Structure formats: structure tokens, C-alpha cells
Amino acid sequence: MVFADFSFAKVPPIYFGAGKRKLIPTWLKERNASCLLLVIGGKSLQTTGHLAQIEASLKQVGISYEILHCAGEPTPDFIDQTCHTYRDQGIQAVIGIGGGSVVDAGKAISAMLPYTNSIVDHLEGVGKGIPHGGDKVPYLAVPTTSGTGSEVTKNAVISEVGDQGFKKSIRHENLIPDGVIIDSELLVTCPAQVTAACGLDAFTQLLEPYLSPTASPLSDALAWSGLTALGPNLLAACGSGASDLAVREAMAYGSLLSGICLANAGLGIVHGLASPLGGFFPIPHGVVCGTLLAAANETNWTALKQRATNDIAIDKMAKLGEFLDGTPGKDRGYYGDALCRILWQWTETLNIPKLGEYGVQASDLERIVGRTKNRNNPITLTSTEIRSLVESRI
Template identity: 35%
Template structure:
């Protein structure tokens, strides 16, 4: 038995941004447009909305979305919320839309640090338009918010938070600089691979992973080296979308289990944290599976991924990941101010993360610490 949930509608393709304003007009005449710090990028969207008589408020997110920012954005009285930006922007848009219609303290709905209560009312209609190719947030039912007070990033999560419409226009990602292309693209690759070997994987999510992983393998390095390669941009936009569809229904694993606490404790790009951890998590997962469950189907998936990279056995795929991280200039965890003295706290927090529950195999504190040590050097 399994379930599958996603956005009410997905529109993919070059030039599809132009469909956003007509759909928004169906929901009403007042819109909140959540953007990144560069609000000029949203000018064509804002002009299209204004041309249809939609009154817009703009809310810019300059960094990681926080619980406080979600509260601020939820104070607007609008008919539709539009998230136009990267995963942080879309997560904030989803959280704001949910809090607009669900009263109470956000901590009532947050996992780990809050009560984790379910939403009782449908969120205000939400349109998600990614301008990066990484998180797949446009099709997921959660929003990751930072709580500086608790030094952790946690999720609001409920099916009501899935956007009503996801518009994925690869042309919107053309302006990403190489560093952002690498960070977001590595996040997409990580999400696809973790969902593929997750305990919660299903035949439906497997299909998305088997379509998405080869695209990321063949195009991530290409688009890092040449950001104008539209075919590679399309591949990565699809990989990100497929990763979102997969993780929303199959969960993730230890990489993202670590990434939440690390991102909450230190100023570090999420995708780079994931990339620094990924080869080492895969290596420890592989060894643990061979030791404890040598006949599980998951082991075959390590080999399958390796073949996608041109290898023949599981170790080849892990070596390919390590090489990609070097080529895309992924820094060690120590670069972000993490010290070995921080490892016990990170390990303890990671064990409470929802993503850790989907990891291919349960890992001990010693194994988790070994991963951090390997990614830290």
C-alpha cells in the first residue's frame, strides 16, 4: 500500500511563466508575491498581474525563511499567494498561505520544536514558480523554516500546503550564477538519490527517480560550466521537479537528516551541506546494508545508480559523486565554522529529524559521527 500526493496542477516548459497571471486572476484580485532579495527579477510577473487588474503586495526574502518571517507574511489579507524564487521563497510562500487561514501560534504546527499539529483549514490558494533547479518545493507538502532561537531548521507539513499550481519554466533559471547552480543542483541530485534508496520508496516514486537521476548525472556538470545551455537547464528543472515529487511521497535520508540541524546552527548553503555529506552517507549506508541486510533490494539500487554514472558496481557510483563534488567546488563542512566539538549536538538533533526516518538503514551514533568526520575534513 502507498499514497501519492502532489500539486493540483503542474505546468512545465520554456515560456510557461506567462500562464501565471491568468491563473492568479481566477483566485481573486489581491495577491501576495513572495520573492528573493532581487525583486527586479519578478518585474515581468508583476507587470502581467497588474495588467489583469490584480493588486499586488510584494514580500522579499533576503535569506533563509524563518518562523518570524512566515508570521509577518501571513498578516497580508489576499486571495492568492505566489512564490517566485528559490526553495526558500517558495517555502515561505507555502507557510504564509497556510498560516493565513489557520489561527494560532506557528509552533502549534511545526515539527520537532513545536506541537506538530495538523492544519485544520485549507491554505490560501498558492502558486509556486521556481527560479532555481534544486528543492522541488513547488510540489511538496512542507515548508522548511529556520528557528534561530532553537538553532535548527524544521518543517511545517500538511497536504493542505501543496501548491494549487506549480509553474516550472526552465528559462527562469538561466540567470543562476555557477555557485547557485551547483548548490541547488546538488540538492536536486541528493533528493533523487535519497528518495530512490529510501525505506518509503514506492513504484511511483521510483519512476520519478529513474527519470530524474540520469538527467542530473548528464547535465549538472554541463550547466555548471555553461549556464546558457538551455537543454541542460531543462534537464535540471525536470530533475528538481521529479526530486520534489519523489521526496514528498518517499521521504529522504541521513543527508537531509543532518542538513536541517547543520543549517540551523551554521550559516551554510543547504545544497553544499548536502553535497559535502552525500558521498560519505552513501558509503556508510552501503557498508551497513551489506553487513546487516545483504539481500535487500536497496543494494541493487546502489548498483543501478552506478550504471547511470557509467560505472558497474556500487562503489563506482559513490566515487562518481565524490568527483562531481570536487568539480563543483563543494567545500568541507569545516569551512562553515563547524568544529568536531559540535558533532555530538548535530548527531543528536539529526536523529530527531523527520528525514532521518527514511534512511535506507538505521545508523548508530558512531556511524553518524564517522560521516560528519569524513565530510568535515
């Protein structure tokens, strides 16, 4: 085999397995951190008793802490106000325990605590274009949903919803978390609707890098490992297997690898659309990905068959379709169609909302398509194709 040149982003230390949250005090002690900002989401940590356990373990080793609740996707004002409040409080470490929004919020706070300016100055495409300097407070990511893969990436997504809204990132190599704890015991109470949206987000973040023109043999190997772990467990995680630690670990493993893959091979049209849709409308990121996944891949499959019959992406889609369908002895046309069919079945079975439920109308299509980045897709789609796939989910 002849290998094309490629590079690969660093991956933080990962502690994976049931009960690994018990390592939090050790991680802090290794960094001589005695004053902590703990960023959490809704009420699940409290209602399960996990927050009380974590607090008790911190008190036992003499670590003081402040708790910050992040109720939704972090906004510039939320990050700026938080940093203003805690900048002079001697915070020596930040831990984000929650879904993707919480992990991103913690990452952004750790990045901005050493600075006095607004995070907007560093956001791609909307601020002053000032590169982040790379200084930060040590950060530990502890995801409680299996979706964004933000626990292993160098960027934090910040949102502002409205007519001039955006979803943009602050980005620097040093913002990759200093550690990741993935504890399946923290995942079992994730609601079915959230599990479904996050799971489809993670699946998208595995499939798009797998099909990306910038994929490498290493990113392909990781993407395939994640797809074959997550795909067979998605429906179970949203239903009868919700409390099964093995099912939850398979989902978390796939999500973890999705973050590594997107950082190294990029993302396609679904995420190109997620940015304007999430900026203009109050749509959770996982819902955007979940509702567009089948339509986008059907559009890609059709376009590839029409305009790029020798593209390796056709073989990759067929390979995944064969794995998920399980019927032996068919040709790649059958398996590519099977992949699209299965993705549509998931969308319907999991009852993923349509975009219209969040206020998207046909009259919004032009501005959505106009703000869509069409890169790292296996084939360049036309504006008409992009418009049609979005319209199909209104």
C-alpha cells in the same frame, strides 16, 4: 510482478516549459484573485527584466499586487510579521517566485494568513503541536532554482539558527501548492555555486527515496527518471551549459521529481543530518546535502556490503553507478564503487564547501548526531558511522 501496497500523494497542476510564466495572470483570473502578494528573493528577477514583465502582465489585467522580499531561509518571525502586515489587506492569492526558501516562505504565508496565531504553534517538534487546519490563501509556486522540490510538497520548512536552533516544517495536505510553473527562462541566470548546491540537493532527494525501504514501483520509476535526467546535466548546468535551456530543463525536471519522490518514499541520512546542521549553523540546505552526499552514500554502500548483502539497495546503487560510469560488463561491486567515486568527483569538481567553513567543529559532533533522525535510510547506520561521515566533511 507482485506489488506491495502503497499510497501516493497528490501532485498539483504543473505547467512546464520556456515562457510559462506568461500563464500567471490566467492562473489568477481563474481564481478570481485581484489582489496578490508576490514573494521574491534577491535581485535576479529585477536584473533580468523578468519582474518588470510579470508586473506589466498583472497591471494589464487589473490585478493589484504587493512585493515581498525574502532574503534567506524563512524564520518564524518573518512569517509572523508578514502575516500581521498583510492579513487585513485583502490578499486573495500568494505567488512565490524564487529559490526553495522563497517557495517555502510563500507556502507558509499562504497557510498562515487565515490565522492570527504564530506559525511556531504548528511546527513539528518545537511548537504547541497544534495541527494546521488546512485553510489557506491560494498559492502558486514558481521555482527559479532546481533544488528543493518544495513546489510539489505539503510542507514548508521554517528555520531558526542558533544553539537552540531548528529546521522544522508546517505540514498539511492542503498546503500542496495550487499550481506550479517551471519556466526554464527563469533558471539560466542562477549562479554556478547555487546551481551546484541545489543540483546536489535535488540529486540527494532522488537517490534517498530511490534507496528508501518505503519506496514503491511508482516512486522508483519517477526517481529513476529524475536521476537519469539530472545526473548527466549537473556539471554542464554549473559551467558551459548554464545558459542552455535544455540543460536547465533537465535540472528542473529532476528537481520537480525529487519533490514528488521525497513526499512518497521519504528521505535518508543526509536529510536526517541536514535538520540539526541547518538549525545549529547558518549553512544553506543545498550545501549540507551537497557536502554530505558522497560521504553518506559511501558509508551506506560499505554498511550494506557488510551487513545486508541481499538488500535491494545494493542492486539499485549498482544500477545507478553503471548508468553514470558507462563502462559495460562489470559486476555490481564495481558499479557501486563507481557511484561513490563519481559522487566524490562531483563534490570536488563543484568545490562544495566543507562544514567547517560554517563553524562546525569536532566538538559539535555529539549534539549533531544526537539530534539526527536515522529513518528511511537503506540501512540503519550506527552512531559511530554517522559521526564518521560528518567528521569527514568538517
